[in-house]
Amino acid sequence: MSLKERLGLTTEPLYLMDGSAFIFRAFYAMQSMQRSDGFPTNALFIVTRILLKFLKDEHPTYFGFILDGKGKNFRHDIYPEYKANRSATPEPLVQQLEPVTRAVRTLGLHLAISENCEADDCIASLAARYKKERPVIIIGADKDLKQCLDDNVFLWDPGVKQEKLTTVADFREETGLDPAQWPDFQAVIGDSSDNIPGVPGIGPKTAAKIFTEHGSLEAIRDHFPSLAPAVQKKFAEHLDTMFTYRRLTTLATSECANLTLDHFRVSPVDAEKTALFLREFELRTLMKDISALGPLLAPSGHMASTTNDPSDGPTTLTTGSPKPVSAQMSLFDSPGSAAPAAAPLKQTEPAGTQRSLKITAVDDISSLPDCAGRRVALVAVGDVLHRAECTTLPPLLGMAAPSPDRSVSFADSAGLPASENQQARNGSTTQTGDAEPCALHLHLAGDTCEYRYTGSLTALAGYMTKAEYIVTPDVKALLTTRTGWRAVAESRWFDLGLAAYLLDPEDRDYSWRRLSARADELDLPAENPARLALAIAGDFERRLQGGDLTDLMRNLEIPLIRVLADMEEVGIHINRAAFAEFLNEVQRELDRLTRTIHEAAGGPFNIRSAQQLGDLLFNRLGLKPKGKTKGGQISTSQAVLEKLEGEHPVIDLILEYRKLEKLRSTYLEPMPKMADEQGRIHTTFNQLATATGRLSSSNPNLQNIPVRGKFGPRMRACFTARAGCKLVSADYSQIELRVLAHCSQDPTLLEAFRNDEDIHSRTASVLFDVPAQDVTPDQRRNAKTINFGLVYGMGPQKLAQELKISLNEAKAFIERYFARLQRLKAFYEQVEADARENGSVTTLIGRRRHVPDIQSGNNQLQSQARRQAINTVIQGSAADIIKIAMLRTAQDAQLKSLKARLVLQVHDELLLEVPAENAQAAAERLADIMSGVRPGGKPLDVPLKVDYGIGSGWHEAH
DNA sequence: TCGCCCCT
DNA sequence: AGGGGCGA
Numbered sequence: 024m025s026l027k028e029r030l031g032l033t034t035e036p037l038y039l040m041d042g043s044a045f046i047f048r049a050f051y052a053m054q055s056m057q058r059s060d061g062f063p064t065n066a067l068f069i070v071t072r073i074l075l076k077f078l079k080d081e082h083p084t085y086f087g088f089i090l091d092g093k094g095k096n097f098r099h100d101i102y103p104e105y106k107a108n109r110s111a112t113p114e115p116l117v118q119q120l121e122p123v124t125r126a127v128r129t130l131g132l133h134l135a136i137s138e139n140c141e142a143d144d145c146i147a148s149l150a151a152r153y154k155k156e157r158p159v160i161i162i163g164a165d166k167d168l169k170q171c172l173d174d175n176v177f178l179w180d181p182g183v184k185q186e187k188l189t190t191v192a193d194f195r196e197e198t199g200l201d202p203a204q205w206p207d208f209q210a211v212i213g214d215s216s217d218n219i220p221g222v223p224g225i226g227p228k229t230a231a232k233i234f235t236e237h238g239s240l241e242a243i244r245d246h247f248p249s250l251a252p253a254v255q256k257k258f259a260e261h262l263d264t265m266f267t268y269r270r271l272t273t274l275a276t277s278e279c280a281n282l283t284l285d286h287f288r289v290s291p292v293d294a295e296k297t298a299l300f301l302r303e304f305e306l307r308t309l310m311k312d313i314s315a316l317g318p319l320l321a322p323s324g325h326m327a328s329t330t331n332d333p334s335d336g337p338t339t340l341t342t343g344s345p346k347p348v349s350a351q352m353s354l355f356d357s358p359g360s361a362a363p364a365a366a367p368l369k370q371t372e373p374a375g376t377q378r379s380l381k382i383t384a385v386d387d388i389s390s391l392p393d394c395a396g397r398r399v400a401l402v403a404v405g406d407v408l409h410r411a412e413c414t415t416l417p418p419l420l421g422m423a424a425p426s427p428d429r430s431v432s433f434a435d436s437a438g439l440p441a442s443e444n445q446q447a448r449n450g451s452t453t454q455t456g457d458a459e460p461c462a463l464h465l466h467l468a469g470d471t472c473e474y475r476y477t478g479s480l481t482a483l484a485g486y487m488t489k490a491e492y493i494v495t496p497d498v499k500a501l502l503t504t505r506t507g508w509r510a511v512a513e514s515r516w517f518d519l520g521l522a523a524y525l526l527d528p529e530d531r532d533y534s535w536r537r538l539s540a541r542a543d544e545l546d547l548p549a550e551n552p553a554r555l556a557l558a559i560a561g562d563f564e565r566r567l568q569g570g571d572l573t574d575l576m577r578n579l580e581i582p583l584i585r586v587l588a589d590m591e592e593v594g595i596h597i598n599r600a601a602f603a604e605f606l607n608e609v610q611r612e613l614d615r616l617t618r619t620i621h622e623a624a625g626g627p628f629n630i631r632s633a634q635q636l637g638d639l640l641f642n643r644l645g646l647k648p649k650g651k652t653k654g655g656q657i658s659t660s661q662a663v664l665e666k667l668e669g670e671h672p673v674i675d676l677i678l679e680y681r682k683l684e685k686l687r688s689t690y691l692e693p694m695p696k697m698a699d700e701q702g703r704i705h706t707t708f709n710q711l712a713t714a715t716g717r718l719s720s721s722n723p724n725l726q727n728i729p730v731r732g733k734f735g736p737r738m739r740a741c742f743t744a745r746a747g748c749k750l751v752s753a754d755y756s757q758i759e760l761r762v763l764a765h766c767s768q769d770p771t772l773l774e775a776f777r778n779d780e781d782i783h784s785r786t787a788s789v790l791f792d793v794p795a796q797d798v799t800p801d802q803r804r805n806a807k808t809i810n811f812g813l814v815y816g817m818g819p820q821k822l823a824q825e826l827k828i829s830l831n832e833a834k835a836f837i838e839r840y841f842a843r844l845q846r847l848k849a850f851y852e853q854v855e856a857d858a859r860e861n862g863s864v865t866t867l868i869g870r871r872r873h874v875p876d877i878q879s880g881n882n883q884l885q886s887q888a889r890r891q892a893i894n895t896v897i898q899g900s901a902a903d904i905i906k907i908a909m910l911r912t913a914q915d916a917q918l919k920s921l922k923a924r925l926v927l928q929v930h931d932e933l934l935l936e937v938p939a940e941n942a943q944a945a946a947e948r949l950a951d952i953m954s955g956v957r958p959g960g961k962p963l964d965v966p967l968k969v970d971y972g973i974g975s976g977w978h979e980a981h
Numbered sequence: 982t983c984g985c986c987c988c989t
Numbered sequence: 990a991g992g993g994g995c996g997a
Contacts, residue, residue, distance in 0.1 A: 051982055051997070113997085216996090631996060633984060652984065660985065685986060688995055713991055717989085724993045727988035759989090815990040894990040898989090902991095930989045930991090 041163030226696025466553030816890025
């Protein structure tokens with residue numbers, strides 16, 4: 024559906040495209056594409072493709088492609104550091120600028136180059152000028168553009184993966200702000216890509232809260248005494264600078280006065296010229312799109328200009344349900360064949376297709392039939408059309424919005440994910456926290472009707488507690504809305520995403536969008552998503568049963584959902600002051616290093632750019648390259664730099680710079696901004712992310728907080744328990760090697776663990792034929808590396824690299840190792856044989872991963888699959904064990920009475936927050952639970968050793 | 982998108 | 990071996 028239709032526009036809109044941004048994005052989105060003479064065409068290709076599709080879909084009357092002019096603009100005068108962190112535009116991109124402008128013109132479109140300002144300013148100015156007379160649709164992704172939104176100004180991002188149309192109402196829902204407040208908001212939170220620091224310690228979360236009370240920077244300044252003391256402190260030194268920042272984040276509205284609407288009137292496309300152009304740049308795949316333009320083509324040829332009626336194709340008689348756009352994959356898409364006049368030929372549906380069910384719109388819970396004892400499917404569907412309808416509902420934070428991944432995120436927001444989520448979670452806003460969905464489809468098994476529900480989520484949760492069984496694509500998304508869904512008994516849930524994950528953990532995509540694509544296969548119409556969900560669930564249940572995965576699903580993964588939701592909600596406390604002080608020191612040190620490095624280099628350059636760094640090291644300083652990257656560039660990786668250490672003093676400085684920069688950009692700067700009012704950070708645990716069964720953590724990732732090196736301890740010390748509490752950390756010792764000992768029954772390993780020996784020393788003594796007490800530290804280190812290799816499937820490649828020995832030496836090492844530990848070798852061979860026979864491997868409790876490549880004729884692929892098979896058995900079984908431990912921990916009565924709360928899981932470690940006086944007892948209990956795990960009901964043949972610690976900070980506890 | 986680098 | 994985040 025075209026944008027005009029989706030927005031219900033009656034006047035021809037003015038489309039303004041942020042051309043520079045798309046060229047830039049296209050250039051990085053697609054690597055190396057070139058004409059046969061080597062001329063780069065990647066950005067040209069993508070931009071041209073976007074334009075062709077846009078023309079076909081929208082038939083614009085007024086369109087402007089706006090490009091950034093060269094040189095500095097007023098922002099650099101205000102603030103010299105503006106975009107100072109940007110490196111020079113890559114040459115291959117520069118080369119494509121001219122061809123892109125030709126493409127634009129050839130397609131009958133017009134471009135404008137902003138002068139003395141940026142493309143965004145030009146767009147904002149044109150939008151401000153023309154919105155009074157017609158709708159303006161801005162095509163772009165830059166968040167600055169959001170300030171242009173108005174009743175008559177829309178923002179559209181065709182996106183790489185997911186397109187997104189934003190109206191001013193959407194913006195208000197998502198942010199709680201008015202577009203006019205956006206520059207103020209941005210000025211405060213900062214923008215690293217433009218080198219605007221913002222107010223330190225103020226993240227989107229805090230800022231949103233401030234701006235709901237104080238609408239502008241002026242209000243913040245004028246009502247300064249009424250701010251919370253903590254906030255006052257942060258703003259104190261920035262009351263002036265924030266106004267400067269706002270001048271940077273505010274787009275001009277009176278630039279580009281010379282441009283009038285007539286400039287942007289779209290001309291017909293000259294098919295011949297376009298074809299020539301595409302041929303010139305060898306963009307053959309786009310040729311077919313020319314004829315698809317149909318009526319837009321200039322009447323040079325004789326092609327019949329068929330009216331293209333947007334409402335073609337079969338219409339279903341269901342009420343209220345959106346028609347899926349994908350259904351119109353036409354058989355007549357090939358070039359040359361003009362569309363047959365008004366004759367929808369493929370009207371006939373395939374035989375046997377079940378009829379669409381009627382959809383009943385309901386917004387009051389009492390109008391739904393009783394679901395007691397019944398099977399129900401609940402699916403949130405939504406597209407922009409639905410969103411538009413939704414704006415009639417009261418604007419709520421945490422409103423259900425269509426989410427590109429998985430089903431729907433009930434606390435989704437585009438601009439401010441973390442903050443909005445947290446507000447929804449903490450219930451700390453003035454809102455009720457009762458999120459309202461756009462369109463929840465529900466279907467009661469056996470019913471002849473499907474319901475499209477737009478009422479209160481809380482009411483729905485209450486209603487649903489009576490259901491026998493609830494099928495939905497993402498249970499955790501419901502639980503984290505805190506709208507009463509925890510009242511639904513665990514055993515009643517069936518999580519479609521989880522089922523799909525257990526059936527194929529390597530798939531990566533468990534979105535409802537993806538799952539529902541099976542409508543055809545199941546012979547069901549996509550118009551009834553909830554009924555489809557029930558059908559998919561039935562299919563999944565059968566397949567889980569067939570794969571012996573039901574027990575894993577029902578008794579581990581589904582119960583774990585709630586545990587994870589709770590952990591996310593609790594969050595972990597950070598010491599803000601420690602973060603701030605650390606950041607300050609690191610920033611000072613970075614500044615110092617930058618100066619020194621630039622001095623040594625004889626001029627300023629971007630140290631973060633691997634390209635510019637490589638140029639300095641290998642061209643100007645004449646050092647010898649030691650390695651290459653896959654892309655053919657000269658590597659500047661740590662391994663290479665370490666080899667060059669001592670050859671030039673800057674190497675050390677650069678390594679130090681990298682470490683500090685990583686620390687700053689990944690941890691010190693963003694994390695304090697993600698904390699809520701109580702100073703707690705809420706990660707998201709992803710249960711469907713890994714191929715082995717481990718969890719992952721994101722937004723932020725709390726599973727990769729530095730621990731080693733000069734800064735590790737200090738970094739971890741910044742994560743603390745709240746006042747009056749302690750952190751308890753307990754981790755499995757060598758869990759993967761213990762699993763390996765158990766699975767292989769290798770006597771050496773079994774004995775070592777049963778006697779609680781140092782496993783690396785023991786391995787070394789076997790490997791090097793020396794008594795355990797005579798093992799040298801060096802030998803132990805080598806043995807440790809081999810033991811790691813063992814867990815990863817023992818590739819000689821990796822081992823050689825790790826031990827810094829030759830490939831042949833590594834191979835000999837492995838051979839020697841297996842000669843001494845025969846049972847281990849037999850176990851590896853067994854895993855491989857099983858994988859070959861079944862096409863999959865399973866963990867201790869039957870989690871399954873497919874490894875089809877084990878049959879591959881390609882040696883590389885086959886070896887890779889073999890390593891994956893082995894690692895999956897070991898890493899996956901370890902993951903099973905800690906997941907069981909998490910469940911036991913969360914359900915333990917003693918820990919509950921000690922008020923111990925799970926806050927983190929880091930693969931082999933669990934972190935609790937406990938009132939200080941209970942810490943010791945909780946730690947002992949936790950360690951008992953963890954070491955007492957019996958996967959599959961039987962204890963392992965080696966003890967599961969657990970170490971624990973207690974402390975105010977994570978470092979101390981670890 | 983890739984390269985780099987943090988974690989188990 | 991399995992992850993996630995940042996900057997170009």
